[in-house]
Amino acid sequence: MDANIMQFEKKLRSSSTYKKFDVSDDGSVLRLEVSPSDMISLSKDCVSAGALYDSAFISLGKNSSFTTYYVFRVPELPRILVLVANGKEFHSITSAVPAAILDERKMQDLTGLKLQGIPDSRALIFHPEAGLPKSRPLNPGCGFESMQKDYPMVGTGAEGEFEIPVGPVHAGIIEPGHFRFQVVGEPILKLEARLFFLHRGLENIAEGKSYSEAVPLVEQIAGDETIANTVAYVQAVESFQGMKVPTRAKYIRTILMELERIYSHLADLGGMPTDVGFYLAASRFAILRESMMRLNMDLTGSRFLRGICTVGGLIRDLDDQKIQEVSSKLHSFLSNLDAIEVATLSSSTFIDRAYSTGTVPNALATELALVGPAARAAGVSCDVRIQFPYAAYDEVHVMEAIERDGDVLSRFLVKINEVKVSAAIVLELIEKLKPGPIMTTESAPKSDFLGFGWSEAPRGSCMFMVEGTSNGRIKRLAVRTASFKNWRAAEKAVLGNIVPDFPLVNKSFNLAYAGNDL
Amino acid sequence: MFGISSFFGKHCDLITEDSSDPQIKELARLLKARSSSPFARSIHVRMVDAGSSNDVELEEGLTGSPQVDAERFGIHFVASPRHADVLIVSGPVTVNAKLSVKKTYEAMAHPKAVVAAGDGACTGGLFSGGYAIAGTGAVSEVIPVDVCVPGNPPSPYAIIIGILKAGEAIQQKSKTSR
Incomplete structure (x- = not known):
């Protein structure tokens, strides 16, 4: 293990708790095993140690538990850092890493889990009004009862504000997506995109x-x-x-x-x-x-x-x-x-x-x-x-x-x-x-x-x-x-x-x- | 000010039956044989992407490149289905996009024709059977299809040939409905 990595690990260990630290055989990926409840504090420490948030994935584990993978890039090592947590209940890390919100909404949709503390729990990849499959793609035992059926898109509340809905079928030769503009006159006050019309599973x-x-x-x-x-x-x-x-x-x-x-x-x-x-x-x-x-x-x-x-x-x-x-x-x-x-x-x-x-x-x-x-x-x-x-x-x-x-x-x-x-x-x-x-x-x-x-x-x-x-x-x-x-x-x-x-x-x-x- | 010197040959492809490209050959034959119907000579097209990987859309966009230039065959992509004679749909049709395909088709005036462009639109392709796909994914399960253009993705010329065939199909429909 090279000196940079050892130093990085030491920096993390001084403030966080985790179960296991190992390096993949080709040396390019560092893996940290952690309990779900420690994920927020650990990801915060990783970011302050110079890690850049990349992505978050979830997969079905044994005995109806799930494994989450939070992936960071650490340019100065340079290594990919993966925080792995196994369990049945998870917390959203958006309080420490706001950029994780979309990944976490996707995780929720795929599994039917509810991540605690997630600021936006609307469905992302599914459009409930268009139709839903029989069960969650990553959790065959779970249906869609818990899913929020509507998709409110609210404005900023400014005086004289009006909405311009655009799409999903656009005027040009492009793909489908729905855009909701909140405007007063010409300037745009808020734009929200609702995508996933092309979600093919x-x-x-x-x-x-x-x-x-x-x-x-x-x-x-x-x-x-x-x-x-x-x-x-x-x-x-x-x-x-x-x-x-x-x-x-x-x-x-x-x-x-x-x-x-x-x-x-x-x-x-x-x-x-x-x-x-x-x-x-x-x-x-x-x-x-x-x-x-x-x-x-x-x-x-x-x-x-x-x-x-x-x-x-x-x-x-x-x-x-x-x-x-x-x-x-x-x-x-x-x-x-x-x-x-x-x-x-x-x-x-x-x-x-x-x-x-x-x-x-x-x-x-x-x-x-x-x-x-x-x-x-x-x-x-x-x-x-x-x-x-x-x-x-x-x-x-x-x-x-x-x-x-x-x-x-x-x-x-x-x-x-x-x-x-x-x-x-x-x-x-x-x-x-x-x-x-x-x-x-x-x-x-x-x-x-x-x-x-x-x-x-x-x-x-x-x-x-x-x-x-x-x-x-x-x-x-x-x-x-x-x-x-x-x-x-x-x-x-x-x-x-x-x-x-x-x-x-x-x-x-x-x-x-x-x-x-x- | 600036011009493009002889880059990769001539800018505009010559459409002739002597061409070495089989698609240009077929196009030349089609153009020669096309009827004098307005639907065969001035075709307004609307596209809807219902689940393709954006490859079909890129090729549709390139039918307007100076080399191919679909406008010279009387093909125009228009902004609204209300202006269109032909609807070109790429797929597989997803659950989330099914309604847009239906509504776009219904918004078009009669007589009209539909082209299914790409393997996904023709049969559902690799995605057939997925939980997010409507039925098998074939466009023909959602709206009636007149011309199928297979390909992964179909080339700009294949798309143009498909649209011209759809124009002839409209001509047939307008004859029978009269």
Whole structure:
């Protein structure tokens, strides 16, 4: 155990009580076992010791008890820290970590438990008026009698306030979600989003499947984060299956993840000019985006890079000649991108609308534990490619794109800079790529069958927890995507802005609905 | 001010039966054979996502990219179902989204047609049987479907071909109802 970890443990032990402290075999995950009643104080201590709240998961344990997992990232160690508690009654940790509220509401919906002290007990993933399943997905014995049937969305009580309901079916070509604006005149006083129209019960469907059978399901979490989610999932499985992924497979995974970031960011970069009516730049970005989709198609046979990555490596190898073509196409892409960037940023049409619109200040980004470009635009360093390297990221130079103001313009700049960094990473890896095996043949399963995997998806880091069984099946797949964390930022960022700026602000985050709703 | 130099070839795809792309070939044949019905030449489309992973929506968005440019075939995506001839639904249909699909369909004027886009919308796909899925997840269980476009997800050209076929289906319906 290295000195940093020992020091961290000492710091925690001086103030908190916990049962057990251990480190996973590959050294990347620290696990602390704790009793449910000590969770609040321990999570408070972890945060003051420098841990950043990431996510919370729950799974069914033995004898109708449950196990909760509160996951933190500790950048200075750098390790993932998991607080594990087993029991039948749990407390909400929102008094210590307010950002945990959505995870805990989801936990309540899945199990029928009531977390003590939770400030908002409305249903999250279920819409009682649309219909409910027979029993709770994670608790077959429990029905929905205890669930609150209505979903009150209250205003601020300001004089002359009125509501604007929007959605779930929107005017553009996007996914469904309901937004309720409370406004007086033009400025927005409050925005509440009610999502989960796309809740497909994905985590539940994965249960009982073998690890590689579940890969196509994971690819369906969010279309434009296919590879990022798949890599996070397979890494979680590989960590407890004791698989060493061959270098070539790691390199190709990294190349694909960066190609995905490029085409995904191009959608947002084109979307922001569209929403201010600057179609000249929008069409130029659309040309680049469609070209990148076709590049994906040429390289892998799938515009969304599906059907390549699997547990232990890759399903099939990529053609070396085609990989070399990517390199020359990317050079041409970059020179075109520069031209569009100059034109967009020198247009007053765009700058007038983007500057100081939809601001997420640094303090808010920290409080909501935001991830990805939304956090980096507010000056929060949170790139897991740098802080917790995976795949081939420890062998390439990754520059984190950071801005300060947290407005739409900052998010635009972060995204366009990330596209350039991604292209540089792809070019670097193509040079380093050597022939070799793409699939591991060895595995040495660990006894606990529990693994965590993460990756930096285009919208921010995602976290996967996979619990397996001794015969190689999934017992529980738990997913926390970047969108699930960042939706609350979109709600806060529009406050004080005018209603017509909402599409622009929303597009600057470009959060996934399907990725949020699962 | 700025232009895009010859990046990845021409900007706008040439639609011809000599194309090496089978989908462009089929589209060229369809365009040549399409009737003079207004529904085959000017089709207004509304989309509803009822449970896809946003891949179908991204491809629908890319039908408007300068390379593909669906508007040149007379296809326009419109904001309201009241303006639409064709409804394009991606799926599997979830319990929570079922009502939006129904209401959107009911809001459309007759004659109308429905395209189910993507594997999930056609059959329910991987999600069939899940607790949060309405029935098997196929759109045809919720509203009548005229054209199925399979694919994971279907490409922009496959979606366009589906919409053009739906336009012909409306033409048939308006003939029989008259």
